[in-house]
Amino acid sequence: MSEYQVWAPAAAEAVEVEVDGERYPLARLADRPGWWGGEAPAGDYAYRLDGGPPLPDPRSPRQPHGPDGPSRAVDHSAFAWSDTPWRGRPLPGSVVYELHIGTFTPAGTFAAAAERLDHLVELGVDFVELMPVCPFPGRHGWGYDGVSLWAVHEPYGGPEGLKRFVDAAHRKGLGVILDVVHNHLGPSGNYLPAYGPYFTDRHHTPWGAAVNLDAPGSDEVRAYLLGSALAWLRDYRIDGLRLDAVHALADDRALTFLEELSTAVDQLAVATNRPLFLIAESDLNDPRTTAPREAGGLGLAAQWSDDFHHALHTALTGESQGYYADFAADPLDALARTLTRGFFHEGTWSSFRGRTHGRPFPAAHGHRLLGYLQTHDQIGNRATGDRLSATLSPGRLAIGAALVLTSPFTPMLFMGEEWGATTPWQYFTSHTDPALAEAVRQGRRREFTDHGWPPEQIPDPQSPATVLASTLDWSEPTLPGHADLLAWYRRLIHLRRTHPALTNPDLSAVRVDRTPRSLTVHRGPYRILAAFADTTITLDHSQEETLATFGDTHSTDPRTVKLAADSVAVLKLH
Known part of the structure; x- marks a missing residue:
């Protein structure tokens, strides 16, 4: 028999666990308000609340049939790790490489990505940062519509595939960072509201109601998110987490969720005797995000630096639309400012926001900012997903690479930029709900036609051709021109490694x-x-x-x- 437990305060009368088609009643747990538990045979399982339909476990470690199907237990102790010598590595002084499993290779799996790790070793990077890998509907997607926050997308290879990838990376001396999304769940396959108050109307986000971090029931929601984060670091031996859009984590409690999470991660690092860290995506320009907790900060190790990106992008391209407008008046001055001060906006006027923005960044800690020329967002949120290589000369690309890789920041690359990949990185989905798929398609077209783009030029997010176009072409790195740029990136990373003053x-x-x-x-x-x-x-x-x-x-x-x-x-x- 196996033990089953679930937090389901929304259940009024009964909770059953359904295992391979048979139902078994659970009892309220007297010492854990809102929790139900009991024993039943092992097997694929789902929960029924008050006689309702079968629902996947919120803490499901595996969804073998997708987000809507039954859950399956995973024995993490059964995996035979071969990375025993790996003791981790600190983030400061490292170079990070962001990639998307589904388009890094034509196969789009962990196993196929692992076969390309030697390329990253030869490039000289230190960490691979995986875009989100939690389950989402369909085969293809960026990962930010994920649900089942403790599980792994099956088409990529599931839990076993992720462990094998991490194991292979560690054997080659590469750390692994995982992008996780705590600020929302995808619009399809999210069953958390049926169980309890995982969301709250007290705050709103671009995706709707906010994740409940401060309303009644939020202790359990925090425990759910925190447990998921620690599971990646503990059970999958991930080295660090990138936290998506932390500015959308609405939280009015005295002890914020991010402080609670950073404390728990630091404790796990001590327990496992290896460096573990958190990286924030934040547009607040608030140095308290990365300041130590004892200094009044949140205790995260680093954050992405869009200010540096925007200044560099504007200097290289001359673009001035949208948020680039703040940097376009004097792009080289803006670039100089970010290189010497960290933030461009440090309590100064932002024409894009129509208000002052940010506060000064502490000069001694440039490594707490990730600096980059391109990312999945900065490419994929463009109308056609065009990379800089589509419009800039190889020399301009080389300038951008040099300024990133000799900067006082922690450099980050996006997959394929090191050889000037000609493949775009476009927005794609594979929603199985036809109405949702059409809404996403029309919303994408409407967004960019409002900015002057002909609708026929906007890639269809649901089309397999969009995914195919966004997949790296591995014949390119050895071609003339591409090989020269790749050699330049390798040279710069080597210089950074062998000349400590550059870090x-x-x-x-x-x-x-x-x-x-x-x-x-x-x-x-x-x-x-x-x-x-x-x-x-x-x-x-x-x-x-x-x-x-x-x-x-x-x-x-x-x-x-x-x-x-x-x-x-x-x-x-x-």
Whole structure:
């Protein structure tokens, strides 16, 4: 017999567990309000509340038939790990690589992705960051419509497949970060409201009612989310979690959920004797997100830095629409500001928001910001999912890579950018509910036609062709042009690894000189020279060594460097 327990305060009279078609009554647990429990045979199971339809377990560790089907237990102790020497690695000083399992390879599985890990080892990155892998309806999706927050999407390979991927990554010296979504659940396959107050109308989010972190019943909701997070770190040996849009975690309690989570993760790190960490996606520009709890912060290790991305993107592309407008008046100045101060908005006016925004970031802790040229959001939220490689020269891409990989931040790459992938990264879904599928399709078209895009140019999210177009083409890395850019990324990551001053996170030690069309970044004895037009740069010291160049660069004397447009050089000076 197996023990079954479920938090179901919404049940008025009875809760049954249905195992392989047979029903077994559960009893209220006297010491746990709202909980029901009892014994029944092992097997695929679902819960029935007050005689209602069978529902998957909110804490289901496996959904072998998809989000709507019965649940299945997983014996995590049965997996034979071979990564025993792996003791983890800290995030500071590392390089992160974001990827989506479903489009990283044509097969779209953990097993197929594991076969490409040698590429990442040769590239030199330290962590693989997986986009969300919780179950969602259909085969394809970004993962942000996930449900069953303790389970793994079966088409990717299920729980066993994820463990094998993590095990393989650790054997090759790569850490694994998992993107998790606590601020909402997908619109299809979410049965949590039937069980209890998992959501609240006290707050609202872009996805509707907020996850209940502070209303009646929120202790159990917090325990549900916290337990899920710790399960990834403990049972799957994940090294860190990226928390999606933490600014949408509406929480008015004195002890916030994020503080509670960071405390629990730190305790688990001590118990398992390996570094574990949390990374936030936040648009608040609030350094308290990553400040230690004892200093009044939330205690997260790092957060994504959209300010740096927006400044870099605007400088490279000249785009000024939407949120880029704040950075477009003087893009190189905005870029210099983020490199030396962390946040662009630090209590300053944001025309995009129509108000002041942010507060100053502590100069000593640049490593708490992830810096990037491209991400799934910044590509996929464009109308056609076009990468920078679709419009920028290889030299411009090389400049962007150099400024990311020599920055005081924790660098992050998005899959395929290292060779200038020509495949777009488009928004795709495979909703099984026809009405929902059509609503998503029309909503996407409406959003971008309102901004002037012809509707026929907007990819259909439900079309298999959209997924296929977004899948990496692994013949590209060895092709002319692509191979040169890949070699540049490898060289920059190698320099970062072998020249410790390039990982110095102290923003106050960074100086930036600029002309209208060039940028010189001072990093200790190193100079990163970026030319957006033909230019001559006079150095403050004589050159000792040219560490890396991309494009047409040459020296006329030890203190003068000429660069053609869209060229970049990394120098070490006396």
